[in-house]
Every structure is written in structure tokens, then in C-alpha cells.
Amino acid sequence: MDSQSSFYDLSPHDKDNNEFPFSNLKGQVVLIVNVASKCNFTPQYNDLQYLHEKYSYRGLKIIGFPCNQFGQQEPENDEVIQKFCLSNYGVSFKILKKIKVNGPNADPVYTYLKNEMPSQIGLKVIRWNFEKFLVDKHGRVRHRYSSLTSPKSLQRTIDQLLDDK
Numbered sequence: 001m002d003s004q005s006s007f008y009d010l011s012p013h014d015k016d017n018n019e020f021p022f023s024n025l026k027g028q029v030v031l032i033v034n035v036a037s038k039c040n041f042t043p044q045y046n047d048l049q050y051l052h053e054k055y056s057y058r059g060l061k062i063i064g065f066p067c068n069q070f071g072q073q074e075p076e077n078d079e080v081i082q083k084f085c086l087s088n089y090g091v092s093f094k095i096l097k098k099i100k101v102n103g104p105n106a107d108p109v110y111t112y113l114k115n116e117m118p119s120q121i122g123l124k125v126i127r128w129n130f131e132k133f134l135v136d137k138h139g140r141v142r143h144r145y146s147s148l149t150s151p152k153s154l155q156r157t158i159d160q161l162l163d164d165k
Contacts, residue, residue, distance in 0.1 A: 005112065007139035012065070012109050013097040015078035020096055022109075022139075028059040029161045030135040031154070032113065034101050034126055035064040036074035037084045041130040045089035047151035051158065052093040058162045059137070062093035065109070067101050070129050074098065101126040116141040136161050 011021040022030075033048065052062050066081045068074040074081065078098055085091035099107035102125050106114075113133045114124040127146070134143040134157060143157060 007112065007116075007135055007141070010109050010112060012099070012107060015082055015095070015097055017097065020094070025061055025135075026139070027137050028061050029055075029137055029158060031060065031062045031151075031158070032109070032133045032135065033062070033064050033151075034067045034110070034129055034131055035085075035095070036067060036070065036129040037076065037081060037088075039071070039073040039129040041128075041147050044130050044151055045085060045091055048093065049089055049091055051151055051154070052091075054155075055158055055162065056093070060158060060162065064091075064093065064095040065101070065107070066095065066098040067126075067129065068098065069100055069102055069126075073129060113141055113144075117144040119144065134158070134161065137164060 008023045008026060011019045014020050031051065036042065048062055051060065066074045076084065081098065082095055085095055101107065101110040110126065114126065117133060118124045130147040132145040132149060132151065133141055134154065136142045142161065145154065
């Protein structure tokens with residue numbers, strides 16, 4: 001997927017390998033996170049769920065992409081990952097199919113996100129689990145946050161993006 005493509009042209013797959021077209025997200029603010037269940041940042045699922053409960057009625061969609069590329073911290077299959085997220089963190093936001101976020105087999109969603117918003121030092125790689133991208137209502141990648149950034153700290157920015165016309 002080249003960098004000229006639109007966010008809304010992307011169509012990743014869910015755990016059952018069904019397409020999840022981002023065209024259905026038009027007009028909504030989207031928070032995309034690469035997640036893992038055996039990571040020191042895994043407790044961020046609590047904050048992500050908090051944001052989902054607080055903002056989903058206003059149009060925030062949170063999408064998690066499990067990834068096993070960092071320290072083998074997501075070794076399970078998609079079904080086990082879904083059960084883990086629900087039973088341990090009450091996750092009710094969308095967790096899609098496990099993917100790669102870096103390298104030649106990176107999912108097109110992450111190729112797009114990294115091209116649109118390289119890291120602060122210009123790198124087009126994901127450095128660890130729980131990096132976050134905020135996409136506005138028009139499909140523009142507006143912000144990128146490191147794993148160290150608490151999801152709850154994004155509330156002011158989420159409010160602003162939700163209030164934008």
C-alpha cells in the first residue's frame with residue numbers, strides 16, 4: 001500500500017479472518033494500538049477500556065492489533081488473545097487479527113501509519129508494544145505516542161479531535 005492511499009482504503013482482518021473495512025470508521029476518531037498480553041505495558045488495557053467506555057458514545061473507536069514481534073510477548077493465537085483480553089481486562093473494544101507491524105511482512109495498516117507519522121526522530125518503525133496512533137474524523141493520522149504514554153493522558157487530545165468538525 002503506497003503512502004498516497006487513504007486510511008479509509010485499509011481493510012485489516014478480524015480474528016475470524018473477516019475484513020474490517022476502515023471505510024466504516026469515517027467520521028470517527030480512531031485510536032490504534034499494537035498490543036501484547038505478556039508485556040510490562042499490558043496493564044494499559046485497563047486505560048484503553050476506560051477510554052472506550054468514556055468516549056465510544058461520542059465516536060471514539062479503539063482498535064488493538066496483537067503483535068508478537070517484541071520479546072515474543074504475544075505468543076498465543078487469536079482466540080486465546082481475545083479470551084485473555086476479556087477475562088483479564090474486560091476489553092470490549094475491537095481486537096483484530098494478530099499481525100506484524102515491522103519488516104517486509106508488516107500489515108498494510110502499520111505500513112500506512114508509519115509512513116504518515118514517523119517517530120519523533122524520523123524512524124518508520126514501531127519500537128515496542130503499545131505504541132499508539134490517533135486518527136481524526138477525516139482519516140488523517142494526527143498523533144503518535146510511545147509505549148510509555150499512558151492512554152488516559154490522551155483524553156484532552158481525544159476531546160479536541162471529537163469536538164472538531
